[in-house]
Amino acid sequence: MKKMIKKILLSLIVLVLAGGVGLFVYKSEYKLNKNFGAEKAFFQNNQFRLGLDLSGGSHLIYKADVSAVAPGEIEDSMNALRDVIERRVNLFGVSEPVVQVQKAGFIGGEDEKLIVDLPGITDVDQATKMIGQTPLLEFKIEAPEGTPQNATVGEDGKVNVDLSNQFVSTDLTGRYLKKAILEFSSQTQEPTVNLQFDETGTKLFAEITKNNVGKMVAIYLDGSPISTPVVRQEILDGQAVISGSFTPVEAKQLVGRLNSGALPVPITLLSKQTIGASLGGSAVKAGVKAGAIGFILIALFLVLWYRLPGLIAVISLSVFVIIVLALFKLIPVTLTAAGIAGFIISMGIAVDANVLIFERVKEELRGGRTINDAVAQGFTRAWSSIRDSNTSTLITAVILFWFGTSLIKGFALTLGIGVLVSMLSAITITKVFLNTLSFMSESKVARFLFSSGFSNGKIKN
Amino acid sequence: MFIIKNKKIFFIISTVLVVASIISISFFGLKAGIDFKGGALTEVVYDQTRPDQGELQKSLENLGFGSVLLQPTGELGYIVKSRDLTDEEHNLLLETLSNNNVNALQEFNFNSIGPSVGQELTRKAIVAIILVSIAIILFIAYAFRKVSKPVSSWRYGFIAIVTLLHDVLIPVGIFAALSHYFGAEVDTLFVVAILTILGLSVSDTIVVFDRIRENLSKEVKVDSSNFSSIVGNSLTQSFARSINTSLTLIVVLIALVFFGPVSIKYFALMLTAGMFFGTYSSIFLSSTLLVWIEEMQSKKTI
DSSP: OHHHHHHHHHHHHHHHHHHHHHHHHHHTOTTTOTTGGGSOHHHHTTOOEEOHHHHOEEEEEEEEOOTTSOGGGHHHHHHHHHHHHHHHHHHTTOSSOEEEEEOSBTTTBSSEEEEEEEETOSOHHHHHHHHHOOOOEEEEEEOOTTOOOEEEEOTTSOEEEEOGGGEEEEEEEGGGEEEEEEEEOTTTOOEEEEEEEOHHHHHHHHHHHHHTTTSBEEEEETTEEEEOOBOOSOOOSSEEEEESSOOHHHHHHHHHHHHHHOOSSOEEEEEEEEEOHHHHHHHHHHHHHHHHHHHHHHHHHHHHHHHHHHHHHHHHHHHHHHHHHHHHHHTTOEEOHHHHHHHHHHHHHHHHHHHHHHHHHHHHHHTTOOHHHHHHHHHHHHHHHHHHHHHHHHHHHHHHHHHOOHHHHHHHHHHHHHHHHHHHIIIIIIHHHHHHHTTSOOOHHHHHHHSOTTOOOOOOO | OHHHHTHHHHHHHHHHHHHHHHHHHHHHOOOBOHHHHOEEEEEEEESSOOOOHHHHHHHHHTTTOSSOEEEEETTTEEEEEESOOOHHHHHHHHHHHTTTTTSOEEEEEEEEEOHHHHHHHHHHHHHHHHHHHHHHHHHHHHHTTTOOSSSOHHHHHHHHHHHHHHHHHHHHHHHHHHHHHHOOOBOHHHHHHHHHHHHHHHHHHHHHHHHHHHHHHHOSOOOTTTHHHHHHHHHHHHHHHHHHHHHHHHHHHHHHHHHSOGGGHHHHHHHHHHHHHHHHIIIIIIHHHHHHHHHHHHHHHO
């Protein structure tokens, strides 16, 4: 009797736990829960993440030109590049952008690449423009003496002197800028932009200032001069101050642009994929529909063919779906259209495990065991089949994950998680429920309920 | 057992299907999509009126993007295929398509993939297929390492490879026909489908081999006299569960084909075909091959 109570209790616990998890899934999804706005932050922050092909958005692949970078420094440059781009993208207000470095090599290919995913963004062109822009900071020194100035006379009689050939470029550019800070001069309370160069920059700057004492060094931003201070002495600490005629707002903007803008390496756009939001939305609906229909069809088949154990399998499958959905929210897994397909396939695989167990149980029943024993043996014997047949699927999922683009990784991940959880749910959850029923009497009705298909539960002699 | 006794018939059926598929692939060819070739694909849907195709084609060609393919889709849409486009070119294209906003449109989809990315994807795809195949073969050899009599475990692996090829070639052959008649293109999802078929169909074959292994281990003496009957019995015993496990997957995949997102329709179709032929090969091909190999082997030793 005690054993019976224990088993029933276990089933109830599983059901309650599953219900709890199901409630979590329901409450944390905006589209399901009408009171979403009123929920605690924990629920609100755990919505399903949608991949680009479901939310709409862009997938951009940039090639980084590291030809000017020493091999040992490539990784640092790429990471710096990623940080800069990430900052820019964040400034743009995109929710959950993804910026990743893809290293050159066997898997990545020849070039160092940067991959940018911008979900839900409507104006892609603006985004790409903003990402690709390189505020170019240059330091120029005076042209050698005797270079004639260009002067033009405008219509209104004004004389415009073109200074652009008065300055010659040096090697010192924004590449070597470590950071820019906004400061207010202690004497004049005017805003100044303080530049700090990195090691190489410091050396270059020292050289420039040493050779040009008494002359002007022009600081050019995006091709036009923003400041032309006169060098007073050699500057060895790599710090430069740009001052004069900035408003605080201008100074702040400049600091922002310099900091977010000093792209360590130039980038070119290799490929761009944009998916309209409406296409994404319809894909989500279709995916959910297919999943629901698939579930119903499987449930029908299970109950009609396997009867009572089939009903248990349907409950077990529901628990499986709830657990997997909760995992997708918590890990989190970014769902793509293929990812939904992977999840639906894993539903089929989850049922497979149950089928294997039931067929085994049937055999043991036919062999003359009691229901109790048949169930126990069925589980034990079926496990090796389940384990082996799911391993090959897992191998495929792992390799796909390794090799795929972000859209494919979604498929590999949902498939892999689904397979793993299915192994768990078949062995533990189905077992708990079946065990609960195994104390049933050995009546003909019971045996009928436990057998399947067209058989009538009679023991073969 | 029926299946084993008539193994020749099933060999013939399989061979015919595989040969037909190979012919289909060589004859129809597989169209590489822009994922692998590089290029640009723009899909737009007009709000109210869709401009005439002939005229639009001319104005597109005048843009200087090289050859441009214009395909109508649905009632109000066009798909434009061209070489990969820069942002400015893309904007120019959109302007031309919308007649400078006279015919308002929405852009559903835009993919521009540079050739180097395409090449890289091709390389990755090939490597992934090779890796998965090797991994699966090793796995089978390992899983069946203890079943060395009368057929060595490597033979099991070999049979699994043959059935794998069969399971992959036939759906690809079908796809080639679809490619020819409906313009379906090979993209990354196609490769994913192939890899998934590899994984799923093997798991199916293992269900059958598993039962054979179990029955073989029960027998005291296994030789050519009872090998085929043991295999036959195993097949009978595992028939129901093999069909049912595959049925559940196929049912779910068919739901995907008919109700799932448009972007993965061909993907789901490929998987369905792969699953179907995978089941066929697991039941009618893998065990029959096993018996046949054993017969060949025993003839040699005699």
